[in-house]
Amino acid sequence: MSAGIVDIATATTGEHVTNAFFDSIGLTDEWIRRRTGVAARWWMDPAEPLEDAAARVCAPLVARHGGRVDITTLIIVSSSTGGAMPGIAQRAAKQAGLATDVLTFDMTAACSGFVYGMISALSLCESADSGGVIVCAVEAMSRMLDKTDRNTAPLFGDGAAAVLLESRNVFRKYRWHAGCDGDRADIMRGEINGGIHLDGIHVYDRAVRMMSDTVNRLRDGDIEPTIVVGHQANSRILQKVREQVDVGDAVFVDCVEQFGNTSSASIPLAVGACVAQRSIPLTGRSILVAYGAGEAWGGGDVVGGGGAFHLVEEPQSLLCEGKRNGLPFVAPHGDGF
Amino acid sequence: MSAGIVDIATATTGEHVTNAFFDSIGLTDEWIRRRTGVAARWWMDPAEPLEDAAARVCAPLVARHGGRVDITTLIIVSSSTGGAMPGIAQRAAKQAGLATDVLTFDMTAACSGFVYGMISALSLCESADSGGVIVCAVEAMSRMLDKTDRNTAPLFGDGAAAVLLESRNVFRKYRWHAGCDGDRADIMRGEINGGIHLDGIHVYDRAVRMMSDTVNRLRDGDIEPTIVVGHQANSRILQKVREQVDVGDAVFVDCVEQFGNTSSASIPLAVGACVAQRSIPLTGRSILVAYGAGEAWGGGDVVGGGGAFHLVEEPQSLLCEGKRNGLPFVAPHGDGF
Numbered sequence: 001m002s003a004g005i006v007d008i009a010t011a012t013t014g015e016h017v018t019n020a021f022f023d024s025i026g027l028t029d030e031w032i033r034r035r036t037g038v039a040a041r042w043w044m045d046p047a048e049p050l051e052d053a054a055a056r057v058c059a060p061l062v063a064r065h066g067g068r069v070d071i072t073t074l075i076i077v078s079s080s081t082g083g084a085m086p087g088i089a090q091r092a093a094k095q096a097g098l099a100t101d102v103l104t105f106d107m108t109a110a111c112s113g114f115v116y117g118m119i120s121a122l123s124l125c126e127s128a129d130s131g132g133v134i135v136c137a138v139e140a141m142s143r144m145l146d147k148t149d150r151n152t153a154p155l156f157g158d159g160a161a162a163v164l165l166e167s168r169n170v171f172r173k174y175r176w177h178a179g180c181d182g183d184r185a186d187i188m189r190g191e192i193n194g195g196i197h198l199d200g201i202h203v204y205d206r207a208v209r210m211m212s213d214t215v216n217r218l219r220d221g222d223i224e225p226t227i228v229v230g231h232q233a234n235s236r237i238l239q240k241v242r243e244q245v246d247v248g249d250a251v252f253v254d255c256v257e258q259f260g261n262t263s264s265a266s267i268p269l270a271v272g273a274c275v276a277q278r279s280i281p282l283t284g285r286s287i288l289v290a291y292g293a294g295e296a297w298g299g300g301d302v303v304g305g306g307g308a309f310h311l312v313e314e315p316q317s318l319l320c321e322g323k324r325n326g327l328p329f330v331a332p333h334g335d336g337f
Numbered sequence: 338m339s340a341g342i343v344d345i346a347t348a349t350t351g352e353h354v355t356n357a358f359f360d361s362i363g364l365t366d367e368w369i370r371r372r373t374g375v376a377a378r379w380w381m382d383p384a385e386p387l388e389d390a391a392a393r394v395c396a397p398l399v400a401r402h403g404g405r406v407d408i409t410t411l412i413i414v415s416s417s418t419g420g421a422m423p424g425i426a427q428r429a430a431k432q433a434g435l436a437t438d439v440l441t442f443d444m445t446a447a448c449s450g451f452v453y454g455m456i457s458a459l460s461l462c463e464s465a466d467s468g469g470v471i472v473c474a475v476e477a478m479s480r481m482l483d484k485t486d487r488n489t490a491p492l493f494g495d496g497a498a499a500v501l502l503e504s505r506n507v508f509r510k511y512r513w514h515a516g517c518d519g520d521r522a523d524i525m526r527g528e529i530n531g532g533i534h535l536d537g538i539h540v541y542d543r544a545v546r547m548m549s550d551t552v553n554r555l556r557d558g559d560i561e562p563t564i565v566v567g568h569q570a571n572s573r574i575l576q577k578v579r580e581q582v583d584v585g586d587a588v589f590v591d592c593v594e595q596f597g598n599t600s601s602a603s604i605p606l607a608v609g610a611c612v613a614q615r616s617i618p619l620t621g622r623s624i625l626v627a628y629g630a631g632e633a634w635g636g637g638d639v640v641g642g643g644g645a646f647h648l649v650e651e652p653q654s655l656l657c658e659g660k661r662n663g664l665p666f667v668a669p670h671g672d673g674f
Contacts, residue, residue: 079422082420085445085481086631087445087446089633090517092519094518095519102516103517107443108422108443109423109442110423119461120460122464126460179438180427180440182388183431188422189421190421192420292423293423295427
């Protein structure tokens, strides 16, 4: 028996910021799209506690599965919690409706956080041989960002997504690969209210190399992947990775246009958006791969007999709630972008 | 096959601060000892990067075991990294001499961090059925502390400790229990340069209750524990827990006097000090239990045929390096306190 993803919920809230916002710092929509692929991103309400954003995506998983499976663990991954003690995992658990007998912790590995959280969750599921684990990625990168910095302001967005992982007979043994190079910790760094620093060209080269290498390592197997979801940092990076890996006809997901780089939340937000739009196959093998600050990179694959993501029921209806052009609105992901 | 702890290294560095320091805020040595059990604590050099402190205890484990076992993962647990991106795990890995194909991440669950890191590490070991995982707790609580706050200044100390966990036939299946209550997140909180807030009476009652309850849950088994190590927050809390649990003749460890409350580092620092002094049995079953900010609490047990901690060789000679009464010195733990 092995473990895999059985359900997903995502949410983006706050201000829907199109590229027009950056006219004031001399960046055009055309220039931003060409360089990054980003057309719009969400910036969370600055006053919203991050645990509220996490609970918003964990709660539907708890409501839908909490009566059926013992959810033993909640792992919150984030680059933007700010480092106060305690973290946000315990408050998010309470607000999401989890019981008090749950293992809860905050994890950070920058943009690789979701993949690393998933690896940890899969091993907890497999080792316990029962029960479910929620991995929730929640990011408010807008709180780090210097919105007047032409190098980084248009790149980053906010969002939250949670997946439920379980041990089931339908899953085959997952595999993972990870790596890091602490000597390159300076090429990407940031802190709340402190701006984000990116050594752009260096990061571009390393992201392509380490994500391609990771996919190729995970690729050495007997099962053709049906979906590859890379960290959604930049469409040009994703295109280059696509050229350098042999993944046959796998769907190679790119949602950078809709969300920008949402750090650890980018992979599950992309999966959620694709699932909602029925634009990816749910059968077969999926490879999720990331690269980011640390440096830390890695990937995992999830193989399910009934589906790479063995979604138990219709995934959570995915909503964007916030303001567009200054007016409140609610819309499913992908609508109106 | 299951997993357990095979080696440990610890270190305390910086300024060795005795209770005399607090005369200036009107607290006597006698009063501090009676209320908390603390006689002295270490405060790390404010300029020392936390990853350096982590690497100091991880490096001996890598040097001694890296050629024998594939160390696949480094988990850094800390309450005091400060939340910048990236965290410190990747830099610590590099400085400790680990290769670049290692899974590295930062985890926080306040004072329960080490126990939670150990639970995650045990599952990673067991799920992979090979390889080793290092869990390193590193704390500079002195960087949060308002050293003029009579309620909290004498309580907290700094330190670092790392354990290597592996899958081996000598280990029996470990067990764990964890819980949280996010509605009580306000009873203990802190941030770098922001002071630490403690609702003392509330925390005391809850710490006793949740640690006792956790030990009793883990106690329901066929193997009598030989060692119980609770979170070293306060000797009075530990005494009360000791009274409320049925652990037979188990050694109940209290090193609060030497180190103060070092948050996530307190349990492995205590284990390391006892191992160095040959003051705990290394055979049988050990229960490690914590309670802290979040709230988050929990415990795990490790059972080894050859020893609860199956130490492969003599544990790292444990050194305190720093200044005492303003003069540089180096001494083994427990010497001269």
